[in-house]
Amino acid sequence: MRFLHTADWHIGKKLHGFDLVEEQNAAFEQVKKIALEQKVDAVVIAGDLYDRALPSEAAVEQLNQMIIELNLKLGKPILAISGNHDSAARLDTGHEWFKATQYFLTTNLAEAIQPVEFEDTQFFLLPYFQPYQARNLFEDASLNDIETALKRIVEEMETKFDPKKKHVLVAHFFVAGSSKTDSETKIEVGGLNAVPDKLLQDFDYVALGHLHNKDALRQERIKYSGSLLKFSTSEADLQKGVWIVDTDPFKCIFVPVIPLHDLIVLTKSYQELISPEMFNQISPESYVAVKLTDKAIIPDVMNNLRNYYPRIISLERAYGREKNEIDRENVNLDLDPMQLLANFFHEITDEELSAEQKKWAAESLSKLEKERGL
Amino acid sequence: MRFLHTADWHIGKKLHGFDLVEEQNAAFEQVKKIALEQKVDAVVIAGDLYDRALPSEAAVEQLNQMIIELNLKLGKPILAISGNHDSAARLDTGHEWFKATQYFLTTNLAEAIQPVEFEDTQFFLLPYFQPYQARNLFEDASLNDIETALKRIVEEMETKFDPKKKHVLVAHFFVAGSSKTDSETKIEVGGLNAVPDKLLQDFDYVALGHLHNKDALRQERIKYSGSLLKFSTSEADLQKGVWIVDTDPFKCIFVPVIPLHDLIVLTKSYQELISPEMFNQISPESYVAVKLTDKAIIPDVMNNLRNYYPRIISLERAYGREKNEIDRENVNLDLDPMQLLANFFHEITDEELSAEQKKWAAESLSKLEKERGL
Numbered sequence: 234m235r236f237l238h239t240a241d242w243h244i245g246k247k248l249h250g251f252d253l254v255e256e257q258n259a260a261f262e263q264v265k266k267i268a269l270e271q272k273v274d275a276v277v278i279a280g281d282l283y284d285r286a287l288p289s290e291a292a293v294e295q296l297n298q299m300i301i302e303l304n305l306k307l308g309k310p311i312l313a314i315s316g317n318h319d320s321a322a323r324l325d326t327g328h329e330w331f332k333a334t335q336y337f338l339t340t341n342l343a344e345a346i347q348p349v350e351f352e353d354t355q356f357f358l359l360p361y362f363q364p365y366q367a368r369n370l371f372e373d374a375s376l377n378d379i380e381t382a383l384k385r386i387v388e389e390m391e392t393k394f395d396p397k398k399k400h401v402l403v404a405h406f407f408v409a410g411s412s413k414t415d416s417e418t419k420i421e422v423g424g425l426n427a428v429p430d431k432l433l434q435d436f437d438y439v440a441l442g443h444l445h446n447k448d449a450l451r452q453e454r455i456k457y458s459g460s461l462l463k464f465s466t467s468e469a470d471l472q473k474g475v476w477i478v479d480t481d482p483f484k485c486i487f488v489p490v491i492p493l494h495d496l497i498v499l500t501k502s503y504q505e506l507i508s509p510e511m512f513n514q515i516s517p518e519s520y521v522a523v524k525l526t527d528k529a530i531i532p533d534v535m536n537n538l539r540n541y542y543p544r545i546i547s548l549e550r551a552y553g554r555e556k557n558e559i560d561r562e563n564v565n566l567d568l569d570p571m572q573l574l575a576n577f578f579h580e581i582t583d584e585e586l587s588a589e590q591k592k593w594a595a596e597s598l599s600k601l602e603k604e605r606g607l
Numbered sequence: 608m609r610f611l612h613t614a615d616w617h618i619g620k621k622l623h624g625f626d627l628v629e630e631q632n633a634a635f636e637q638v639k640k641i642a643l644e645q646k647v648d649a650v651v652i653a654g655d656l657y658d659r660a661l662p663s664e665a666a667v668e669q670l671n672q673m674i675i676e677l678n679l680k681l682g683k684p685i686l687a688i689s690g691n692h693d694s695a696a697r698l699d700t701g702h703e704w705f706k707a708t709q710y711f712l713t714t715n716l717a718e719a720i721q722p723v724e725f726e727d728t729q730f731f732l733l734p735y736f737q738p739y740q741a742r743n744l745f746e747d748a749s750l751n752d753i754e755t756a757l758k759r760i761v762e763e764m765e766t767k768f769d770p771k772k773k774h775v776l777v778a779h780f781f782v783a784g785s786s787k788t789d790s791e792t793k794i795e796v797g798g799l800n801a802v803p804d805k806l807l808q809d810f811d812y813v814a815l816g817h818l819h820n821k822d823a824l825r826q827e828r829i830k831y832s833g834s835l836l837k838f839s840t841s842e843a844d845l846q847k848g849v850w851i852v853d854t855d856p857f858k859c860i861f862v863p864v865i866p867l868h869d870l871i872v873l874t875k876s877y878q879e880l881i882s883p884e885m886f887n888q889i890s891p892e893s894y895v896a897v898k899l900t901d902k903a904i905i906p907d908v909m910n911n912l913r914n915y916y917p918r919i920i921s922l923e924r925a926y927g928r929e930k931n932e933i934d935r936e937n938v939n940l941d942l943d944p945m946q947l948l949a950n951f952f953h954e955i956t957d958e959e960l961s962a963e964q965k966k967w968a969a970e971s972l973s974k975l976e977k978e979r980g981l
Contacts, residue, residue: 287661290696297700305703322664326671327701329679334704 234354236312237268238476240279240405240442241460243318244299245292248496248520249546253462254295259493260461261299264475267488268309271477274351275335276309279442279458280316280361280405282324300336310335312349314360316405316442321360342366346389354399354480357390357436361405361443379406379426387432399437399480408433408441411449411457414471416464430455438478438485446471447487456485463496466522466547470498494544500524500551503531503538512541520544524551570598608728610686611642612850614653614779614816615834617692618673619666622870622894623920627836628669633867634835635673638849641862642683645851648725649709650683653816653832654690654735654779656698674710684709686723688734690779690816695734716740720763728773728854731764731810735779735817753780753800761806773811773854782807782815785823785831788845790838804829812852812859820845821861830859837870840896840921844872868918874898874925877905877912886915894918898925944972 242261246253268276282296304311313336315321321340328338337349339358348355367382368374371389376382383406394400409427430452433439439455445468447459458476463469474489497519505511506523515521521542525534528550535548568576574594575586586594616635620627642650656670678685687710689695695714702712711723713732722729741756742748745763750756757780768774783801804826807813813829819842821833832850837843848863871893879885880897889895895916899908902924909922942950948968949960960968 286664290660290694293700294696301703320664322668326667327704329675330701330704330708330710333707336704 234274234351234481235271235477235479236275236277236401237264237271237273238277238279238440238456238458238478239264239461240277240440240458241281241316241445242278242296242299243281243284243460243462243464244296245288246284246464248464251520251544251546254291256462256493257295260473260490263490264461265303265307267475267477267490268303269307271488273477274310275356276303276311277356277401277403277440278311278313279403279440280314281318281442282313282316283319285318286320286323288323304331304334304336310351311337312356312358312403313338314345314358314403314405314442315340317361319361342370342386345386346393348390348393348395348400350395350398353397354401354437355393355395356401356403357393359386359402359404379428380432383428383432387435391435394435400435401478401480402433402436402439404439405442407443408450408455411444412446413449414445414465415467416445416460417443437480437483440476440478447474447476453485454483461490462492463520466496466498469496469522494518494520496520496522496546498522498524499542500526502526503534506538507541515542517543520546522547522549524549526551528552571595574598608648608725608855609645609851609853610649610651610775611638611645611647612651612653612814612830612832612852613638613835614651614814614832615655615690615819616652616670616673617655617658617834617836617838618670619662620658620838622838625894625918625920628665630836630867631669634847634864637864638835639677639681641849641851641864642677643681645862647851648684649730650677650685651730651775651777651814652685652687653777653814654688655692655816656687656690657693659692660694660697662697678705678708678710684725685711686730686732686777687712688719688732688777688779688816689714691735693735716744716760719760720767722764722767722769722774724769724772727771728775728811729767729769730775730777731767733760733776733778753802754806757802757806761809765809768809774809775852775854776807776810776813777816778813779816781817782824782829785818786820787823788819788839789841790819790834791817811854811857814850814852821848821850827859828857835864836866837894840870840872843870843896868892868894870894870896870920872896872898873916874900876900877908880912881915889916891917894920896921896923898923900925902926945969948972 242257244257283292300311303309315324325340331338337358339345340360342360342362345357345359348357364376364378364382367376367385371385373385376385407427409429433455437454441455441457444457445460445464447457449457456476459471459473461473463471463473472489473492474487476485477488478485494516497515499506499521501511503525521544523538523545525548538545571594578586616631618631657666674685677683689698699714705712711732713719714734716734716736719731719733722731738750738752738756741750741759745759747759750759781801783803807829811828815829815831818831819834819838821831823831830850833845833847835847837845837847846863847866848861850859851862852859868890871889873880873895875885877899895918897912897919899922909919912919945968952960
């Protein structure tokens with residue numbers, strides 16, 4: 234069979250305060266068109282349908298409408314799971330009814346074990362989960378991390394494998410070795426750690442959600458679809474789209490989705506940015522992230538640039554290390570606060586704290602400690 | 608046909624901080640039992656399924672489970688509408704799928720005009736609405752209040768009347784002449800005004816939601832079902848339950864629902880309340896509203912009473928006028944603030960402001976006005 238693999242729609246998301254309703258609807262229209270042109274037998278949505286556990290009414294209406302169009306109007310079967318951004322309980326509403334029209338939605342672990350059967354393929358829909366849910370389900374206190382929990386879940390799934398069919402896993406987690414962008418919640422911190430890809434090798438295809446880069450993982454049969462839109466500056470150069478997967482014989486091609494309004498990074502000087510040759514090239518509806526090459530102070534630069542780029546979403550200095558580039562994972566939290574501060578200052582400014590700055594910092598830290606009763 | 612008429616479940620509601628999950632589940636179990644014993648052909652839920660537009664995850668799971676049991680497990684058709692406490696958009700999720708199992712849920716006005724057809728009865732499911740929705744639907748700018756809007760809606764419904772069938776309206780509003788309790792949102796203020804009952808006379812039965820007293824309106828064929836639980840002290844003496852309605856020949860009987868834990872008002876002195884003969888009579892799980900007959904000051908009385916009545920929900924003095932009794936609708940807001948305050952003081956204490964109290968009040972009012980720049 235042939236299916237379309239997408240994920241991370243994040244309906245309801247805003248980009249630095251800008252509503253993305255139009256962009257999301259335009260991307261969805263393309264997904265529909267691709268599904269029809271490619272004559273897919275099903276559409277897989279691998280989690281994070283919503284951006285928030287508590288989506289707004291408008292977001293609820295928007296997603297409901299999309300699912301209605303895809304499933305009820307176009308008649309495409311849907312295979313979906315909840316991601317870490319979704320509220321499993323809220324997303325679950327109505328799911329017992331959805332099966333009647335082949336809209337298969339799984340938000341709880343117990344249901345993940347039962348495959349959804351197609352003529353030549355079994356789909357296992359594994360929602361985002363925490364280890365405690367696996368401990369409860371299997372009544373096994375040893376399932377303390379995501380790796381041991383997933384190992385147990387996959388073993389259980391394999392008992393249901395029909396040898397005459399292909400086996401597809403739909404899941405939402407971080408696979409070890411993947412590369413990240415800035416717009417994904419770092420869910421592996423405090424709960425969901427990286428999953429080793431060796432646990433996934435028995436499936437004919439693994440349709441992943443969570444990471445927004447389709448090339449986050451370089452494997453033939455274990456893939457992130459990536460998001461449909463660029464949700465952060467670090468995604469500016471990524472190609473967005475969906476995978477079209479044939480299960481037998483296996484084939485996987487990427488079909489691009491073109492953003493209605495692009496996200497563009499401009500690394501320029503202020504004078505270049507405000508020259509007509511420059512700003513006339515950029516649609517006023519594009520989302521623009523500016524990396525300013527100037528070193529001098531420019532008064533009210535963000536507001537001034539907004540006159541030329543109405544949808545400016547961020548402003549950074551190209552020289553001087555950026556906040557985003559700090560390797561958060563390698564911060565040694567065992568250092569004392571003064572040393573942490575000194576390191577941070579150095580990271581940001583490439584300079585050392587002066588004697589006077591050290592004195593101010595020491596005073597502030599000591600005041601804080603007193604307030605906290607330390 | 609025979610149907611069960613209920614409304615105002617208010618799933619997720621708390622009673623002065625106490626969770627009502629257990630009470631709501633127990634009431635629901637009785638509704639299920641009544642539906643089976645009475646062999647009803649359908650269950651009508653006339654709005655306010657949830658207590659809030661944004662119900663908690665637990666409330667969402669609880670209501671979903673109830674609907675699944677009633678509709679999918681017992682196989683009872685459901686006819687439901689959104690009330691003023693529900694978010695139409697959120698409640699609507701999945702409704703296109705629900706029809707397949709005869710769960711008919713209407714949250715928008717356009718769908719209200721189309722009857723749901725049963726063998727001998729047509730149901731018109733009219734959700735809670737605002738006049739602007741009728742203006743938009745009918746493109747008629749003259750529909751400025753609820754009365755003219757409803758008149759127009761009913762005219763439209765009547766064009767769909769099948770003369771061979773009975774006609775039932777399910778709606779959620781305040782019908783003129785009904786008596787209120789304290790736990791209903793006063794929706795007629797600022798938008799939804801009272802509906803004259805003459806607009807409803809062409810229906811064989813009108814199944815109403817909104818008011819929590821089954822006897823709020825004394826009409827044979829236009830009835831509130833009332834809520835399933837007592838949600839305020841003013842409901843302590845009301846009988847709760849559901850109507851069982853036969854459409855042909857018309858018959859309407861009330862079947863009580865017994866609260867798992869009752870709400871009791873005790874009008875007693877402190878000494879009486881803390882005597883074993885008294886508190887031993889009252890289950891520690893009952894919700895107790897105390898009207899204290901003492902006039903003297905009793906230190907820390909609420910906390911002391913909680914030792915005997917763990918679920919005490921309110922404490923008032925039986926003598927001295929109560930806040931609830933003030934006739935809010937007759938407050939003249941055109942008076943100046945000082946006069947309003949003096950009237951209020953009189954309402955509460957039956958005394959006049961002293962010269963010194965007047966001076967303090969004048970100082971506070973003048974300070975407030977300055978802060979607001981008046």
